Amino acid sequence: MPADSPTARFVRLAETGRPKLALRIDGRPAEALEGDTLLVALLSHGRRVRDSEFGDGARAGFCLMGACQDCWVWRENGERLRACSTVVEAGMAVLTRPPADYWPMTPDLAAHLSRAGGES
Amino acid sequence: MSAPSAPRVVVVGAGPAGVRAAQALVEAGLRPVVIDEGRRDGGQIYRRQPEGFTRGYAKLYGSEAPKAEALHRDFDALRGKVDYRSETLAWNLTPGELHTVRAGEPQVLPFDALLVCSGATDRLAPVNGWHRAGCYSLGAAQIALKAQACAIGSKVVFLGSGPLLYLVAAQYVQAGAQVAAVLDTAPARPPLAALAGLLARPRLALRGLQLIRQLRRAGVALRKGVRPLEILGSDEHGVAGVSVFDAHGDVQRFDCDAVGLGWHLRAETQLADLARCEFAFEPTSRQWLPRLDEDGRSSTPGVYLAGDGARILGADGAEAAGRLAALAALSDLGHAPGRALYQSQHADLRRTLATMDRFRRGLALAFPWPQAQFAGLPDQAVVCRCEAVTAGELRRCVDQTGSREVNRAKAFSRVGMGRCQGRYCGHAAAEIIAHACRLPVEDVGRLRAQAPVKPLPMDTREVLS
Numbered sequence: 001m002p003a004d005s006p007t008a009r010f011v012r013l014a015e016t017g018r019p020k021l022a023l024r025i026d027g028r029p030a031e032a033l034e035g036d037t038l039l040v041a042l043l044s045h046g047r048r049v050r051d052s053e054f055g056d057g058a059r060a061g062f063c064l065m066g067a068c069q070d071c072w073v074w075r076e077n078g079e080r081l082r083a084c085s086t087v088v089e090a091g092m093a094v095l096t097r098p099p100a101d102y103w104p105m106t107p108d109l110a111a112h113l114s115r116a117g118g119e120s
Numbered sequence: 121m122s123a124p125s126a127p128r129v130v131v132v133g134a135g136p137a138g139v140r141a142a143q144a145l146v147e148a149g150l151r152p153v154v155i156d157e158g159r160r161d162g163g164q165i166y167r168r169q170p171e172g173f174t175r176g177y178a179k180l181y182g183s184e185a186p187k188a189e190a191l192h193r194d195f196d197a198l199r200g201k202v203d204y205r206s207e208t209l210a211w212n213l214t215p216g217e218l219h220t221v222r223a224g225e226p227q228v229l230p231f232d233a234l235l236v237c238s239g240a241t242d243r244l245a246p247v248n249g250w251h252r253a254g255c256y257s258l259g260a261a262q263i264a265l266k267a268q269a270c271a272i273g274s275k276v277v278f279l280g281s282g283p284l285l286y287l288v289a290a291q292y293v294q295a296g297a298q299v300a301a302v303l304d305t306a307p308a309r310p311p312l313a314a315l316a317g318l319l320a321r322p323r324l325a326l327r328g329l330q331l332i333r334q335l336r337r338a339g340v341a342l343r344k345g346v347r348p349l350e351i352l353g354s355d356e357h358g359v360a361g362v363s364v365f366d367a368h369g370d371v372q373r374f375d376c377d378a379v380g381l382g383w384h385l386r387a388e389t390q391l392a393d394l395a396r397c398e399f400a401f402e403p404t405s406r407q408w409l410p411r412l413d414e415d416g417r418s419s420t421p422g423v424y425l426a427g428d429g430a431r432i433l434g435a436d437g438a439e440a441a442g443r444l445a446a447l448a449a450l451s452d453l454g455h456a457p458g459r460a461l462y463q464s465q466h467a468d469l470r471r472t473l474a475t476m477d478r479f480r481r482g483l484a485l486a487f488p489w490p491q492a493q494f495a496g497l498p499d500q501a502v503v504c505r506c507e508a509v510t511a512g513e514l515r516r517c518v519d520q521t522g523s524r525e526v527n528r529a530k531a532f533s534r535v536g537m538g539r540c541q542g543r544y545c546g547h548a549a550a551e552i553i554a555h556a557c558r559l560p561v562e563d564v565g566r567l568r569a570q571a572p573v574k575p576l577p578m579d580t581r582e583v584l585s
C-alpha cells in the first residue's frame with residue numbers, strides 16, 4: 001500500500017477499499033485508487049509534485065483548490081494538468097518534470113515521443 | 121418553466137450562497153444559470169467527496185452535518201430547474217456578459233443580473249521557508265481530508281490563526297492523523313470587543329472552546345501568542361519542522377513533515393473587480409472588500425455579491441446573503457413574484473446578516489491578521505511563491521524605484537504577477553510595502569485583478585484569439 005511507504009508524503013486515513021487503477025509516473029508504473037486526484041496519486045508515491053522553475057526546490061502543491069497553480073504537471077504528450085483538480089484515470093501517464101528540453105511541444109517533439117513509444 | 125421575457129440571471133458559485141440564491145430564483149419562477157468550476161456542488165465547507173467514497177455525513181461534516189445534507193438535498197432537487205454547469209470557470213466579465221470556459225470551450229453568457237457567490241480562499245502570511253514542499257494552506261489540509269481521506273503528512277503542525285486552525289486540527293485528530301502542535305499567533309487573551317462580537321453567536325463560540333478542549337485532551341501541544349520563525353527543512357526534501365517564538369519570547373521547535381498554514385480567509389473578489397465594483401478598506405480585518413448595501417448590491421448596477429466572496433460571514437451567513445441578494449436582484453428587475461418575496465423576507469434576512477457581521481468582527485479581533493509580523497520577516501524569506509520573489513527583493517524594489525503603491529511595486533518586483541495572481545501574497549506584500557515606505561497599509565492600495573481570473577488551458581486561448 002502506498003500509505004505504508006516511507007516515501008509517501010500523504011497518509012491515507014480512510015476510503016482505502018476503492019478499486020485500484022494503474023498509471024505511470026515519470027515512466028514508472030504506479031497505482032492509485034479510483035476517485036483519487038492526480039495530486040494524491042503523486043504524493044502517495046513520492047514527496048514532490050514538481051520543481052520550482054526558480055530554483056528554490058521541490059514543490060508538492062499548496063492550496064488543493066485550484067487557486068495557487070503550484071501543482072501543474074505534464075502528460076507524456078506535453079499537455080499540462082493541474083494535479084489537484086484532475087481526477088486520475090486508468091492508464092494516465094504523467095511527468096513531474098517537463099517532457100523535453102523545450103516546451104511548449106513542437107510537432108517534431110510530438111512525433112518523436114510517439115515514435116519512442118510514448119503511448120499511454 | 122420561465123416565460124421568454126424572463127430576466128436572464130446568472131449565479132457564479134454553487135456553495136451555500138450560490139445554492140440559496142438559485143433556490144430563491146427558482147421559487148420566483150426563473151431558470152437561472154449556475155456556474156461552478158468544481159466537479160460537484162457544495163462549495164468549500166460542504167464540499168462533496170467524489171462518487172465512490174463512503175464516509176457518512178456525520179463523519180465528513182461533524183456538527184454541521186444536517187446543514188450540509190440539507191444544502192445538498194436542496195440543490196439536487198433544483199437540478200431540473202436550473203441550468204447547472206459544473207467544471208466551468210467564469211474567467212472574465214465585460215458589461216452585461218460573463219465569459220466562461222468548460223473543457224477548453226469558451227462561452228459568453230449575457231445577463232440582466234449577475235450574482236457573484238465566489239467564496240474565499242485561505243489568507244496567507246509568508247513565513248521563512250513556507251515555499252518548502254509539505255507546507256500547505258490550512259484549507260488544503262482540510263480538503264485533503266474531506267475530499268480525499270488523506271492527511272497532508274505523517275506528523276502535522278498547524279500554524280496561523282482563526283477558527284479554521286482549531287477546526288482542521290481537531291478534524292485531523294478525529295480522523296486518526298498525528299497532530300504535533302497547534303501554534304496560534306493570536307494573543308491568549310482576546311480584547312473585550314472581540315468577546316462582545318463572539319457572543320453574537322454563543323453556540324458557535326462554545327463549539328470553538330470545545331474544539332480546544334478536545335485537542336488538549338488528545339495531547340496536542342497548543343500555544344497562543346507565538347511569532348513564527350521558520351518552516352524548517354530543506355528546499356530539496358521539504359518540511360522537517362517549525363520554529364516559533366512562544367509568548368515568553370523563547371524559541372520552540374516542533375518536528376513535523378507537514379504544515380497547515382493560514383490566517384483565516386480572504387474574499388475571492390476578482391469578478392467584482394472586473395465588474396468595476398468600488399472597493400473600500402475594511403480596517404477590522406485589514407482587507408479591501410467591495411462596497412455593498414445591506415442586500416448585496418454592488419456599486420455596479422446588475423451585479424450582486426453574496427457569501428464569503430463579499431464578506432467573510434461563514435456558511436450560515438452565506439446562505440442568508442445568497443437568498444437576499446437573489447431576491448434584491450429580482451426586485452430591482454421589476455419581477456413581480458420576486459419583488460413580493462423580497463418584500464416579505466428582506467427584513468429577517470438583513471437581521472440574520474447583522475448578527476453574522478457582529479460575529480465576524482469578533483473573530484477578526486480575537487484572531488487578528490498578524491500585521492506586526494511583516495516588519496521582522498527576514499530578507500531571504502519568499503513572499504511570492506509563484507515567482508520566488510523574496511521580502512528583500514520587494515523591499516529593495518520599494519527603495520530603489522520609490523514604488524509607494526502595490527500595482528507599481530508589482531510591475532517592478534513581479535510580486536503578485538505570478539500564476540496565483542496575488543491570491544497568496546497580495547495582502548502580505550501590501551503590508552511589507554507599506555512598512556518599507558512608512559505608510560498605513562490602506563494608502564498603498566490593493567492589487568487589481570486581471571482576466572483571466574485563473575489560467576486558461578492553452579487551446580482555449582487559441583480559440584479566443
Ligand SMILES: Cc1cc2nc3c(=O)[nH]c(=O)nc-3n(C[C@H](O)[C@H](O)[C@H](O)COP(=O)(O)OP(=O)(O)OC[C@H]3O[C@@H](n4cnc5c(N)ncnc54)[C@H](O)[C@@H]3O)c2cc1C
Pocket residue numbers: 065132133134135136137138155156157158162163164165166208209210211237238239240241242258259260262263284287385388391426427428429433434435436438573
Ligand atoms: C478551504 C476552505 C475551507 C473551509 N472550511 C470551513 C469549515 O470547515 N467550516 C466553516 O464553518 N467554514 C469553512 N470555510 C468557510 C466556508 O467555506 C464559508 O463560510 C462558506 O463555504 C461560504 O460559502 P460561499 O457560498 O460564500 O462560498 P464557497 O462555499 O467557497 O463556494 C464558492 C464556489 O464558487 C466557485 N467559484 C468561485 N469563483 C469561481 C469562478 N470564477 N468560476 C466558477 N466558479 C467559481 C467555487 O468553485 C466554489 O464552489 C472554509 C473556507 C475555505 C476557503
